[in-house]
Amino acid sequence: MEANIAVSSEIEETWNGGGPQPLGASYGKMMMWFFIVSDALTFSGFLAAYGLTRFKFIDSWPIADEVFTHIPFIHGNYPMIYVAFMTFVLIFSSVTMVLAVDAGHKMQKNKVAWYMFATIIGGLIFLGSQAWEWNTFIKGSYGAVKTTDGKILQFVKDGHQIALSDFVVGDRLDYREEHTRKNGLWFESGKALPQYSVAQIMASYKADPSIQIRSEQINADLKQKIVLSREKGLSELGKGKMVVEGADLKVNEYGNTIFADFFFFITGFHGFHVFSGILINIIIFFNVVLGTYEKRGHYEMVEKVGLYWHFVDLVWVFVFTFFYLV
Amino acid sequence: MAHAHESNTKRIWVVFGLLSVITIVEVFLGIEKYDSLHLTSFFGTSPLNWIFILLTLLKAYYITWAFMHMEGEKKALRRSVVWSAVFLICYLVTLLLIEGGYLYSTLAPLVKW
Structure with missing residues (x-):
């Protein structure tokens, strides 16, 4: 030893x-x-x-x-x-x-x-x-819309990204309201409701022709995100599934979840x-x-x-x- | 101890100056993003990215050699630490990046924009 x-x-x-x-x-x-x-x-x-x-x-x-x-x-x-x-x-x-x-x-x-x-x-x-x-x-800081095929749509005006609160106006249009304790006998807390609804964003987008949608896709030559035309933007927005503000492990407003x-x-x-x-x-x-x-x-x-x-x-x-x- | 313990205060401040200058250059280039460096391609990525990577390695060298006092250690210790780490990291990064490129070439055609 x-x-x-x-x-x-x-x-x-x-x-x-x-x-x-x-x-x-x-x-x-x-x-x-x-x-x-x-x-x-x-x-x-x-x-x-x-x-x-x-x-x-x-x-x-x-x-x-x-x-x-x-x-x-x-x-x-x-x-x-x-x-x-x-x-x-x-x-x-x-x-x-x-x-x-x-x-x-x-x-x-x-x-x-x-x-x-x-x-x-x-x-x-x-x-x-x-x-x-x-x-x-x-x-x-800006907020975005996630589509049914998993893409994140951001909003730009004059080439700069703008927040949802900068252009979204009007009512929610989906008649939803956040469920709070005072509203029911049996309260079960659910996911917090985003400030705006997809329908509301859609209506505001249609109303203001200066707003454009920026996709996640990068233009390889310019190394910038591609900004969609108004029509293409509208059809993409039509696939909108949820409003995303900020980031968590499942979804974020910046792009890829991962x-x-x-x-x-x-x-x-x-x-x-x-x-x-x-x-x-x-x-x-x-x-x-x-x-x-x-x-x-x-x-x-x-x-x-x-x-x-x-x-x-x-x-x-x-x-x-x-x-x-x- | 293999190395003498003379005071190194002056060298510490010189290295701090160097690291600061490198960081300032990095941030400056990162904000300016000159088209000639950013939008051109050189060995698989932009020259700007190569500059960032080289400056990072330079910073890593100064931190390890001066602050972690690698320059005062025996050659054998230095090599067993640096060579093994550098070799394994290069190996891992090469394989993973190649594989990432392959995944892109296979999956990208399936994504409809």
Whole structure:
């Protein structure tokens, strides 16, 4: 038995960085690299699946610039600005993290603590931004009509997408009303009724000749969604089945259902990594403040969570490119 | 430890500057979307997409090498991490993208627009 154990396990220093150092890396660091490689492959699997699906629907995939266009507190069309801001926040929190590691090498306890604190704040800002981004995505901003053959019809005026509320007028025409508790003896809650009905949208479309319908299909030469003629639009709208506002896992106003599914899944999985990273950073922060690593004689623990934190940043760089840029 | 622990503060800020500049360039190109880069094709996709992908890989290099301190690790550790990941990812992405293209060519004719 003894022969199988390279170093006596009686030395309880696993959490101390570990004794034997193959490849010059301590046990803990090595295990962090193992984890990072496997997690990198997990994320690659997600992004590659996204790539496959996008290639499968290459002629109708939503254009990111038309989906992510909002900045908090500011009205208007600003594609990409906010995600770029999020990227900066994450890169900057990576910088403070690496500065914490650097200060750790010099055994400067206070500096390590402050840099860890800054890193945690950066992580929280990122997570908050992502929550806001999700909220905007789920609520939607324009609304669309889904047809019986599963296509999403959006509305444009003068080449710009407009919201349903910008042109829909009149009555619902389908005599439906949302069922509320006060209206019946036996109340069963159903799906919330959209603000407008398909018939109402149809009537408003007919009434206003400046409104056109944009299909999901992309003009490959111009890389823009094809806008239908008034007549073609009317016949497509005739197939209208339901009004879609915002996004959930089954249907969304941006286009392919699976586009929103991937958005939720990939950014959600990444956001969960950020969330766990913040928790781990908080634990390490308190350990630094309590002087745990000062007593231990080195700050390798900070270095190890640093690796994880940088990895989360690394993943975001790829998500940013493949979700928002390419 | 295999590597010396000299202070790297200056390098950290230089790398931060580089990463910021790359991100700004990406966002700028993404907003401008020059037709000559966006609407032309080069090796299967637009030159703009290639620029984005190359800049992303450059960012990934700086994050891994400078922030994750890969440059200070032993060559064997570096290679076992980077080579295995890069190889497997290239393999997976190539197969899946080819397959995605095939699905499109098979299914697209069935969709009536």
